Amino acid sequence: MRILLLLAAYPWLAAPDPAHSIERRIPPPEGFVRVKADGFGAWLRGLPLKPGRPPVLLHDGRPKRNQEAHFAVVDLDTGKGDLQQCADCVLRLRAEYLWERREPVAFRFTSGDSCEWSRWAEGWRPVVSGSRVAWKKGKAGGGYAEFRRYLRTVFTYAGTLSLERETEGASGAVEPGDMFLRGGSPGHVVLVLDVAEKAGRRVFLLGQGYMPAQDFHVLRNPSNARLSPWYTAEFGEELRTPEWTFRKGERRRFEAAARPQPVAAGPAGR
Numbered sequence: 570m571r572i573l574l575l576l577a578a579y580p581w582l583a584a585p586d587p588a589h590s591i592e593r594r595i596p597p598p599e600g601f602v603r604v605k606a607d608g609f610g611a612w613l614r615g616l617p618l619k620p621g622r623p624p625v626l627l628h629d630g631r632p633k634r635n636q637e638a639h640f641a642v643v644d645l646d647t648g649k650g651d652l653q654q655c656a657d658c659v660l661r662l663r664a665e666y667l668w669e670r671r672e673p674v675a676f677r678f679t680s681g682d683s684c685e686w687s688r689w690a691e692g693w694r695p696v697v698s699g700s701r702v703a704w705k706k707g708k709a710g711g712g713y714a715e716f717r718r719y720l721r722t723v724f725t726y727a728g729t730l731s732l733e734r735e736t737e738g739a740s741g742a743v744e745p746g747d748m749f750l751r752g753g754s755p756g757h758v759v760l761v762l763d764v765a766e767k768a769g770r771r772v773f774l775l776g777q778g779y780m781p782a783q784d785f786h787v788l789r790n791p792s793n794a795r796l797s798p799w800y801t802a803e804f805g806e807e808l809r810t811p812e813w814t815f816r817k818g819e820r821r822r823f824e825a826a827a828r829p830q831p832v833a834a835g836p837a838g839r
Contacts, residue, residue, distance in 0.1 A: 614745060616644075618641045654778055750820075773802060
């Protein structure tokens with residue numbers, strides 16, 4: 570039953586192999602035990618990885634210049650064109666999780682305008698002109714292929730600024746599904762994929778997309794080779810990842826997110 574559920578949970582893959590999930594492939598450090606997770610956090614823990622440690626590829630098939638940042642590559646396609654960058658990967662994963670659970674999917678553009686999957690499926694399409702978004706009625710249609718077309722539009726007009734306003738600051742212990750996020754142009758975001766604990770001390774795994782659009786990958790820990798790819802939650806005032814350094818207060822999460830406020834429109838910094 571566990572395998573059947575896993576196969577149904579990641580619809581971009583025809584037959585994901587449960588032996589290559591994050592949970593099965595990346596054991597916690599000695600003495601640590603994975604924390605209990607449900608919902609989005611449990612779903613992230615089951616994400617399938619590509620076998621071995623393949624190179625991170627850009628959206629056009631070329632290898633990324635920096636091949637030292639990643640520990641593993643998540644088996645997630647990058648879609649068409651240079652769209653699925655860092656914030657878009659987080660939005661993609663969140664959307665796929667909600668889709669699999671048949672829960673409402675809606676994200677805001679950087680302009681503050683909401684783009685709901687349910688409205689899209691009814692045939693409505695956003696028409697963006699400067700800072701204004703209008704909606705034009707067209708042909709209705711659902712299904713996964715149409716859902717992916719909806720996400721491409723979200724990726725075009727959302728980014729780290731809008732994601733920052735879709736989420737709220739996270740307090741307490743770090744949890745799977747949290748993220749470290751700095752909105753901007755450019756900004757950046759990394760996603761907490763898993764968490765383990767030992768005697769009250771927590772460690773976590775991080776995943777990222779980047780720009781240009783590229784494979785979503787599990788990050789190495791550049792500050793502690795012995796602990797890598799895990800990061801300690803006791804990292805101090807700054808969290809140093811291979812390609813970005815975040816401040817301690819930049820941890821955020823989707824749950825109970827505050828309503829975003831409109832800002833300047835247009836394709837956002839990723």
